[in-house]
Amino acid sequence: MKITDVRCAIMGGSPIVRITTDAGIDGYGQAEFYKPYLKPHVLFYKDYLIGADPTDVERTMMRIRRMGAFKPWGAAVSAIEVALWDIAGKAAGLPVYKLLGGKVRDKVRTYITTNRYPMPTQSPEEYVENVLKIKEWPEQFSIFKQPISFHSPMAATIPDYFYGEIQPVGVHANRGLMTPAGFKHTLKCVEAMKLALGDDIGLALDCGPGFMATDALRFAKATEDYHLMWLEDMVTGDYTPYTLAHIYRDITSQTTTPIHTGEQMYLRQNFVELIKTQAVNVLGPDPLDVGGLAELKWIAEYADLHGIMMAPHGTGDGLIGLAALVHVSATLPGNFIAFEYAKANHEWWYDIIDGLPNPIVKNSYVDVWDAPGLGVTFNVPAAKKYLNDEDTGFFD
Numbered sequence: 001m002k003i004t005d006v007r008c009a010i011m012g013g014s015p016i017v018r019i020t021t022d023a024g025i026d027g028y029g030q031a032e033f034y035k036p037y038l039k040p041h042v043l044f045y046k047d048y049l050i051g052a053d054p055t056d057v058e059r060t061m062m063r064i065r066r067m068g069a070f071k072p073w074g075a076a077v078s079a080i081e082v083a084l085w086d087i088a089g090k091a092a093g094l095p096v097y098k099l100l101g102g103k104v105r106d107k108v109r110t111y112i113t114t115n116r117y118p119m120p121t122q123s124p125e126e127y128v129e130n131v132l133k134i135k136e137w138p139e140q141f142s143i144f145k146q147p148i149s150f151h152s153p154m155a156a157t158i159p160d161y162f163y164g165e166i167q168p169v170g171v172h173a174n175r176g177l178m179t180p181a182g183f184k185h186t187l188k189c190v191e192a193m194k195l196a197l198g199d200d201i202g203l204a205l206d207c208g209p210g211f212m213a214t215d216a217l218r219f220a221k222a223t224e225d226y227h228l229m230w231l232e233d234m235v236t237g238d239y240t241p242y243t244l245a246h247i248y249r250d251i252t253s254q255t256t257t258p259i260h261t262g263e264q265m266y267l268r269q270n271f272v273e274l275i276k277t278q279a280v281n282v283l284g285p286d287p288l289d290v291g292g293l294a295e296l297k298w299i300a301e302y303a304d305l306h307g308i309m310m311a312p313h314g315t316g317d318g319l320i321g322l323a324a325l326v327h328v329s330a331t332l333p334g335n336f337i338a339f340e341y342a343k344a345n346h347e348w349w350y351d352i353i354d355g356l357p358n359p360i361v362k363n364s365y366v367d368v369w370d371a372p373g374l375g376v377t378f379n380v381p382a383a384k385k386y387l388n389d390e391d392t393g394f395f396d
């Protein structure tokens with residue numbers, strides 16, 4: 001089998017990758033809906049891929065893998081990798097999880113990131129109100145991840161939150177030492193949420209990047225009694241093209257609160273220091289940023305040998321991304337906690353993608369399905385109306 005074309009359409013903000021073959025089998029991948037600018041980057045790889053046998057996923061990936069980078073520039077390579085697995089699965093008549101070594105669980109736990117309602121004052125009361133609303137959602141998520149501090153509007157909303165300049169633009173761009181009042185405000189919000197949620201729901205916090213190392217340790221120690229699931233990306237994280245593993249190691253070694261990072265990272269090689277030095281307790285690579293499904297699986301196995309757990313990132317990955325997350329999560333070892341639920345950014349996505357369970361989430365779990373490849377397909381007539389004018393031939 002040979003690759004005949006690599007296409008990319010932007011649908012609802014998401015780059016959708018479609019790889020076609022001379023056998024009439026095609027495969028799909030999807031990158032985060034925050035990345036509509038990625039289309040030329042996906043198409044850049046086309047000439048390297050034409051003629052390769054997509055069912056030799058690794059051999060095909062060797063053609064392009066080195067030409068990616070940390071978030072957002074690894075996403076194009078990652079979405080292509082997922083599309084290759086989709087083709088390989090369809091060609092073999094097997095679900096992707098079988099090709100990754102087979103499933104070790106029939107249903108996978110998923111967690112929800114809880115920035116779903118406006119919180120204009122960033123008060124403890126608003127934080128409580130927000131999580132209690134999500135507790136009532138029909139999916140009955142068992143782990144919540146709440147953005148706080150520099151990963152939320154808190155740093156820019158609470159006066160004198162930190163000793164630094166508020167950045168007028170940028171994604172999670174604020175950074176600096178917290179004031180005692182800012183630090184205490186953050187803690188009060190955590191305490192209020194934990195009291196309201198009780199022990200039935202695990203609470204993780206997405207924190208930065210932007211913490212100074214001293215604040216990160218102080219915060220991890222101050223929250224030890226709350227039995228948090230993890231503190232995510234305090235020092236480095238979203239769109240930070242490096243990891244500073246030695247700083248994480250210093251924090252992690254001095255607290256019982258689990259420390260987490262990794263969503264922006266690209267390729268297994270960049271995880272070696274974090275894992276080998278046991279710099280964190282939990283890793284959260286995103287399959288659509290890290291280089292794909294095999295990449296994530298390798299990292300999880302190596303992490304498991306070092307006592308490090310896995311909570312893959314994925315909130316912006318869309319429904320094809322959700323399918324990818326379910327397949328790879330089904331194959332991870334016992335260090336898997338849960339993957340981040342990818343909720344579609346437009347309701348119409350649920351009308352144009354077939355193959356997902358209905359309902360998708362039951363009691364915080366997604367049942368693993370058995371259809372070949374990723375097991376999700378476009379309802380092409382319905383999907384066509386969401387194509388941009390320049391992409392009208394995408395499904396042809």
Ligand SMILES: [Mg+2]
Pocket residue numbers: 206232233237238263
């Ligand atoms: Mg995060």
